Amino acid sequence: MSTILIVDDDDAFRESLAETIADLGHSIVQATSGRAALAHLRGDEPVDCLFLDLRLPDMNGIEVLEQVRAMKGRQNLAVVVLTGFATSDNTIQAMRLGAFDHLTKPVGRDTIANLLHKIGASEQTVSTAAAPTDYVDDRIPRLLGNSEALRDVQKQIGRAATSDSTVLITGETGTGKEVAARVLHNVSKRRDRAFVAINCAAIPEDLLESELFGHVKGAFTGAISDRPGRFAQATGGTLFLDEIGDLPLSMQAKLLRAIQERVVIPVGSDKPLPIDVRIVAATHRDLAQEVVQHTFREDLFYRLNVIPVMLPPLRERPADIIPLASHFLAITAADGGPLKSLSAGAEARLLSHAWPGNVRELRNAMERVSVLTRGAQITDDDLAFLVNATPALLASDISAGLLDLPLPEAIERLERASIEQALTQTMGNRAEAARKLGISRQSLYTKLAAYKLG
Ligand SMILES: Nc1ncnc2c1ncn2[C@@H]1O[C@H](COP(=O)(O)OP(=O)(O)O)[C@@H](O)[C@H]1O
């Protein structure tokens, strides 16, 4: 049996939660304000777990949590944050301050039972960073979304913020990997130092080493002076290694050595320089698969994959689509345009689109319609440019999958996908599909039969 302190000013919610918890065999203390809760915690009464509402009459739950963390003897108290309205910020903040979990109301009995069981089972140790000062600046990157999947990502980021461990962010192009890395940096204790990003896929192989580790004067033709690399630039801060899956094998070995030995050797030098960076790597590739195919070093993979964070494709978290769309419309409006709203038909269209380019595609689409739509409301027709490609035609497939196939098979797949797309776009009208494809109707029939599409 544990003692649970419930802090919530909503009487009905607090009492029903108290009843549930009492029913599970625990004893309850109730408080209706942040100050009352803190007063109780300053006393000697045992408290094993705190259920904390975020919107309290006298103070914000996050402030209460900060004060609890500063209280002697209560640093490791298990705290479950409850809120009627979860935001990206309050989720990440709560987890960063070592909250055990962050739940949105209403909360079911099973969830509570599960939680109390886990809390009983795990001794938590939390290290907390100092409180961040600024959370309302609009230029601050935000990882928005209320889907369960994105809430999980927000929680992982909040937890990862208290350590210096390497984070590997995976997900399709446009899912928010870079935003996630920036948000992580901004809530970590390194936030006052640099966030330095390097796109490993964009830099020619022979320049990568000098880009990452720097070089000394005379190291190669054109090296007219000493130049610090990205590792040195990120000292005290975060180094974001984007598209790490595209790093050539030779550089993988050098990067591994740098991470293991915590030093880099600038090109042309023999003096190792100590490094102090937190590494966050990202890739749209399946690194575990690349390891199997020997295109990515297994030892480096394990070094990077200390805290894995997976950003699911947008089509797998439809709950995020409309809120993100509205957010992007609001941003565009803030840039000087009028604020446009979405009609029910437009929302339906957004929800049925497959979003192969994920959040980036959604953002671009919202910018485009807000410029092109004349009226105050965006209609279904305004979004007609969103045409679903068949999965085989996704951009990521073309780059990642198709090019790796034997040529005849790649051609076959592309042909099949093009035909399927033409049929979708023409709503099954074969004559029109053939015209779109630039082949004769007869030839289309032959192919339909061959691919068993007819
Ligand atoms: N959850 C999110 N909330 C707000 N903006 C997002 C979110 N995810 C992605 N974006 C926006 O979508 C675009 C692509 O995100 P980015 O992080 O560059 O994706 P990736 O690195 O995975 O290709 C950026 O403009 C970014 O601001």
Ligand SMILES: [Mg+2]
């Ligand atoms: Mg990116």
